[in-house]
Amino acid sequence: MSFKRSEKLLGRARKSLAGGVSSHFRALDKPFPMFFEKARGATIVDADGNRYLDYTLSQGPMILGHSCPEILKAVRAELARGQLFAGQHEGEIRLAELFQRHVPCADMTRFSLTGSEAIQTVLRLARAHTNRVKYIKFEGHYHGWFDNVLISVAPAASDAGPEESPEAVGMTRGQSPSVLEEVIVLPWNNLDVLRRTMQRREREIAAVLMEPVMCNSGCIAPREGYLEGVRDLCDRTGIPLIFDEIITGFRCSLGGAQGMYGVTPDLATFGKAMAGGFPISAIAGKRHLMELIANGQVMHAGTFNTYNLGVAASVAAIERLRLGRGAVYRQLHRMGKHLMEGIRRIARDQNQPILVQGPGPVFHVGFTDRSAVQDYRQCRSYDGARYGRLVQAMRERGIRLIGRGIWYISAAHTEEDIERTLATFPEALRVSSP
Ligand SMILES: Cc1ncc(COP(=O)(O)O)c(C=O)c1O
Structure with missing residues (x-):
């Protein structure tokens, strides 16, 4: 995967746009803030033409997918x-x-x-x-x-x-x-x-x-x-x-x-x-x-x-x-649960300390030895650097995640998308292991 055009655009942006971005949190994107060209359904395409299955959903809003x-x-x-x-x-x-x-x-x-x-x-x-x-x-x-x-x-x-x-x-x-x-x-x-x-x-x-x-x-x-x-x-x-x-x-x-x-x-x-x-x-x-x-x-x-x-x-x-009568929400909860359970299962198989929690349409994945995280201070046990490596490994395999562990699902995500994610996860997890 090449990110050359994105990198070039960021270099150009930094000369006129403070930090090359328009929101503090975007500047924190790892390995660097990316540029995107178009998005439809559950797919987003970056400035180099790389396609991603998108679990960032623009930090949550795209509940019906991009360009609904x-x-x-x-x-x-x-x-x-x-x-x-x-x-x-x-x-x-x-x-x-x-x-x-x-x-x-x-x-x-x-x-x-x-x-x-x-x-x-x-x-x-x-x-x-x-x-x-x-x-x-x-x-x-x-x-x-x-x-x-x-x-x-x-x-x-x-x-x-x-x-x-x-x-x-x-x-x-x-x-x-x-x-x-x-x-x-x-x-x-x-x-x-x-x-x-x-x-x-x-x-x-x-x-x-x-x-x-x-x-x-x-x-x-x-x-x-x-x-x-x-x-x-x-x-x-x-x-x-x-x-x-x-x-x-x-x-x-x-x-x-x-x-x-x-x-x-x-x-x-x-x-x-x-x-x-x-x-x-x-x-x-x-x-x-x-x-x-x-x-x-x-x-x-x-x-x-x-x-x-x-x-x-x-x-x-x-x-x-x-x-x-709530069909979209039944689907979001069902697919969210399936994805969460799948990630837990893969982590167990590889003996990796991953905790997955959340309602389903939105959830969090992080590396910790704790069996539950119930307040902010317990969140400090998450290994953010390791999660960053997982995000990078997933991105290189065409799946876009938010760096701080939160995942969003849309009504445009299909069962096949979820299966593809679960098929990609084991290798990305292995690659990102210390
Ligand atoms: C729970 C919560 N409240 C408030 C805000 C602020 O919303 P906005 O970014 O639209 O100003 C956010 C943004 O992420 C949020 O997650």
Whole structure:
């Protein structure tokens, strides 16, 4: 496989585009940030013409595969009507009604463009509702790249402090130090620590914010009863519970993780899969909270909010996802499980310490001797360098993976794709072994 053109493009890009990329995380791609030319279904083609079976799915959004015909058709039809009206159009009602119908917490909805923005809106709402500032954030959870949430996402062991009362650790130069005062960082999946903190500091806390499945660090499921326990604590104290469903929304089920686990938050954010590759995000919430936006007490705005193409794409994506009473999700879960079990079996056969965990439509693969990883600190046992070698070996065999261990499956992946992946995995695993 040659990557010459990609390398050449990166060299050229670095002269005009900071770092040669447009997102921090893309700069971390190993062995170097690649360039791509086209993508369709489960296949993506790089600038040198190499074809890959794609499990990155653009970091999650392409739940219906690349260039999904239904989405593109809807977007083309919408283009003929215009792009942005700075006024309302019927599509956005349709989209809000789809949320109302399928997302348990969605009494009402508002739309914006990115997940990071949506997170800011729910925090503002929770603060307005409680008249408090601090919010509870969990170690290892990612809620976008803005100052006030880019905290303790991947803190080094030397900075992170005690396990049950972690330090708030910033992630970038230039981040305002004052944001560290606005957050109480806790270990996730530990109900006792949360209960004690909420009892002690109830009057300071505006919200409890979490990824309901910790997809960004090890794709860790909530412990049995954990979400219910958090819901109960929030009910007792009146502190809003916020699920960040930017990854899990429309991926784990039509109703997101809240639909899958049967625990309804007060507010939730959506993005990524909700429009199958077009930028649009949503906040959805209970009426008494969303009323603060409805009556203008809490401001939410954006020039490009509900631009026609994003709305059309999202309506088309959700309409497609809800066909056949959950058929797409049954397929995603079935294929995900099959792939996860296959990887486990191959690792066992080769006596390799691989742990595979996650709901199925999204899951995580990593090298560790642990039999389970249940919080961020346990994620540190993963051997990232070794996984990097596996990613490289898979790529050389035509399968594209995300370097940090998370795998996404789309409705465009076929049983044959899964079998091909499992047929490729043993050799890639051998090659990447120390
Ligand atoms: C759970 C979660 N929340 C928020 C975000 C931020 O979304 P965006 O990158 O669209 O701003 C991400 C992005 O990966 C995410 O995974």
